[in-house]
Amino acid sequence: MNSPVPPIHPDHRLPLYHRVRDTLSAEIAAHRWRPEEPVPTEAELAKTHGVSIGTVRKAIDSLVADGVLERFQGRGTFVRRPDFQSSFFRFFRFVDAAGVARVPTSRILKREVAAMPAGVAAAFKLPAGSRAVRFSRLRLIDERPLVLEDIWLPHERFKALLEIDPREFGDLLYPLYEQYCGVLVASAQETLSAEAVGARQAKLLELAAGAPVIVIDRVALTADRQPVEWRQSRGPASQFRYQVEIR
Amino acid sequence: MNSPVPPIHPDHRLPLYHRVRDTLSAEIAAHRWRPEEPVPTEAELAKTHGVSIGTVRKAIDSLVADGVLERFQGRGTFVRRPDFQSSFFRFFRFVDAAGVARVPTSRILKREVAAMPAGVAAAFKLPAGSRAVRFSRLRLIDERPLVLEDIWLPHERFKALLEIDPREFGDLLYPLYEQYCGVLVASAQETLSAEAVGARQAKLLELAAGAPVIVIDRVALTADRQPVEWRQSRGPASQFRYQVEIR
DNA sequence: TAGTGGTCTAGACCACTCC
DNA sequence: GAGTGGTCTAGACCACTAA
Numbered sequence: 143m144n145s146p147v148p149p150i151h152p153d154h155r156l157p158l159y160h161r162v163r164d165t166l167s168a169e170i171a172a173h174r175w176r177p178e179e180p181v182p183t184e185a186e187l188a189k190t191h192g193v194s195i196g197t198v199r200k201a202i203d204s205l206v207a208d209g210v211l212e213r214f215q216g217r218g219t220f221v222r223r224p225d226f227q228s229s230f231f232r233f234f235r236f237v238d239a240a241g242v243a244r245v246p247t248s249r250i251l252k253r254e255v256a257a258m259p260a261g262v263a264a265a266f267k268l269p270a271g272s273r274a275v276r277f278s279r280l281r282l283i284d285e286r287p288l289v290l291e292d293i294w295l296p297h298e299r300f301k302a303l304l305e306i307d308p309r310e311f312g313d314l315l316y317p318l319y320e321q322y323c324g325v326l327v328a329s330a331q332e333t334l335s336a337e338a339v340g341a342r343q344a345k346l347l348e349l350a351a352g353a354p355v356i357v358i359d360r361v362a363l364t365a366d367r368q369p370v371e372w373r374q375s376r377g378p379a380s381q382f383r384y385q386v387e388i389r
Numbered sequence: 390m391n392s393p394v395p396p397i398h399p400d401h402r403l404p405l406y407h408r409v410r411d412t413l414s415a416e417i418a419a420h421r422w423r424p425e426e427p428v429p430t431e432a433e434l435a436k437t438h439g440v441s442i443g444t445v446r447k448a449i450d451s452l453v454a455d456g457v458l459e460r461f462q463g464r465g466t467f468v469r470r471p472d473f474q475s476s477f478f479r480f481f482r483f484v485d486a487a488g489v490a491r492v493p494t495s496r497i498l499k500r501e502v503a504a505m506p507a508g509v510a511a512a513f514k515l516p517a518g519s520r521a522v523r524f525s526r527l528r529l530i531d532e533r534p535l536v537l538e539d540i541w542l543p544h545e546r547f548k549a550l551l552e553i554d555p556r557e558f559g560d561l562l563y564p565l566y567e568q569y570c571g572v573l574v575a576s577a578q579e580t581l582s583a584e585a586v587g588a589r590q591a592k593l594l595e596l597a598a599g600a601p602v603i604v605i606d607r608v609a610l611t612a613d614r615q616p617v618e619w620r621q622s623r624g625p626a627s628q629f630r631y632q633v634e635i636r
Numbered sequence: 637t638a639g640t641g642g643t644c645t646a647g648a649c650c651a652c653t654c655c
Numbered sequence: 656g657a658g659t660g661g662t663c664t665a666g667a668c669c670a671c672t673a674a
Contacts, residue, residue: 154580157643157644158639158643158644159641159643159644166618180659183658183659183660184659184660185658185659187632193644193645194644194645194646194647195646195647196643196644196645197643197644197645198639199661200644201661202660207454208636209636213659213660213661213674214652214653214659214660215651215653215659215660216651216652216653216654216658216659217652217653217654217659217660218653218658218660218662219659219660224635226635251605268600271637277652283622294474328636329634329635329636330634330635330636331632331633331634332632332633332634332635333630333631333632333633334581334627334629334630334631334632334633335629335630335631336583336601336603336626336627337626337627338601354459354583354585354626356583356603379601379626380583380584382581382582382583383580383581384580384581384582384631384633385578385579385580385581386578386579386581386633387576387577387578387579388471388473388576388577388579388673389455389456389471389575389576389577404661404662404663405662405663406662406663427640430639430640430641431639431640431641432639440663440664441663441664441665441666442664442665442666443662443665444661444662444663444664446641446642447662447663449641460640460641460642461640461641461670461671461672462640462641462642462670462672463639463640463641463670463671463672463673464641464671464672465639465640465641465671465672466640466641466642470660637673637674638672638673638674639671639672639674640670640671640672640673641669641670641671641672642669642670642671643667643668643670644666644667644668644669645665645666645667645668645671646662646664646665646666647664647665647666648658648662648663648664649661649662649663649664650660650661650662650663651657651659651660651661651662652658652660652661653656653657653658653659653660654656654657654658654659655656655658655670
């Protein structure tokens with residue numbers, strides 16, 4: 143990966159380390175470095191940005207704090223590929239009899255081009271009715287349905303997903319976004335709520351009518367915080383558990 | 390506040406900035422500085438700890454990142470008093486017709502000395518059956534019950550609360566902990582789950598039998614992460630909403 | 637105007653990884 | 656041994672607050 147630096151002109155009133163950070167996160171979002179290869183060394187970045195090493199360190203510090211980069215002493219600094227698989231288990235405690243976390247399998251129920259409803263379009267800052275790639279997906283463990291998902295993606299950036307043989311879809315979508323669309327998800331904003339399950343969803347989740355479900359709305363973001371995916375997941379409240387640190 | 394520095398000897402194998410951080414957080418937990426007065430300046434701390442200003446800054450940086458300290462340019466650095474009031478609204482969206490967040494009132498249902506059950510004692514790393522001060526509390530808005538709380542405190546540190554006239558109890562407990570027990574809560578670890586409401590609780594919360602409720606288990610911590618309060622709250626799932634950033 | 641934290645520099649030396 | 660990030664120093668100057 144050696145494309146030229148994109149023309150980024152962060153606000154010159156910002157502190158130097160902040161400008162370095164903005165430039166770096168935009169380059170990361172533009173997929174300039176893959177997670178397997180190190181980004182330039184601190185000394186190189188200091189030289190190319192015309193600042194001291196300490197200033198570069200401060201910029202990298204904040205990207206590390208935000209989970210965008212990872213540092214390894216002696217090896218280098220790398221773009222982080224977050225493990226959203228484990229985030230699944232932060233919400234729902236699906237463990238087998240031995241207490242081991244199981245990877246859920248995925249069943250794509252639907253793949254289509256559709257017009258975004260207003261709520262979804264707003265998350266992308268697009269007009270309502272914008273074209274989207276939409277998936278409906280069921281996640282199961284031992285053939286028992288556990289989470290029902292409704293996923294919306296902006297059509298332009300993700301239309302490549304319409305061409306893939308559905309059998310190539312594995313159990314995870316984010317690796318496909320990276321491989322086919324050059325989009326690396328860096329973080330996500332989630333909102334949890336609870337409701338009584340609807341009739342259609344109750345059937346798919348094999349729940350009694352009106353059973354309580356946890357609803358998770360997710361907006362997935364790139365390193366420079368552009369929204370790239372909107373997702374709504376529903377799972378039985380009885381399985382739900384989540385930990386937070388509040389300050 | 391000018392008690393002598395407590396005898397703290399952090400592991401000398403740790404980096405300097407880490408040792409400075411540990412010493413500071415222990416002093417903060419010991420209530421050496423009140424939130425209204427600044428802690429010593431960076432220059433002073435550098436002098437007393439025998440390190441450079443940059444090292445002190447790094448220690449303070451991490452305490453600021455953890456929400457223990459707050460910095461104000463030109464004024465100084467202060468012990469932070471977290472606003473747990475607003476944390477209440479992070480979970481339950483109780484707003485009036487105009488969309489304004491309302492402060493719930495509190496009704497103490499019970500105050501007693503009791504033996505800790507095993508689960509609570511474990512959070513304090515005390516033996517099961519240890520003496521505790523226990524509160525049962527209902528939080529209401531417009532006289533409508535919204536959250537039912539069960540609160541456990543180690544007896545030794547909190548026995549002063551048994552002497553206060555119950556009418557002096559306001560709508561918040563943490564200011565009392567600070568005022569009467571010299572304990573400043575710096576952070577809290579919470580676990581959210583969902584269940585069908587029990588009969589006794591349904592009655593107090595004025596819910597239908599079996600209605601879904603969100604259960605929040607909280608362990609409150611001091612600046613040096615000693616557990617000081619265990620609390621379990623229940624509220625109707627229909628009112629629940631929570632936002633997280635995941636990485 | 638004095639004193640605070642905020643930014644930035646230009647080094648030194650250490651611990652670790654990889655060749 | 657060469658090269659990486661990790662720690663630490665000793666300054667400089669700026670922006671802001673309070674008296």
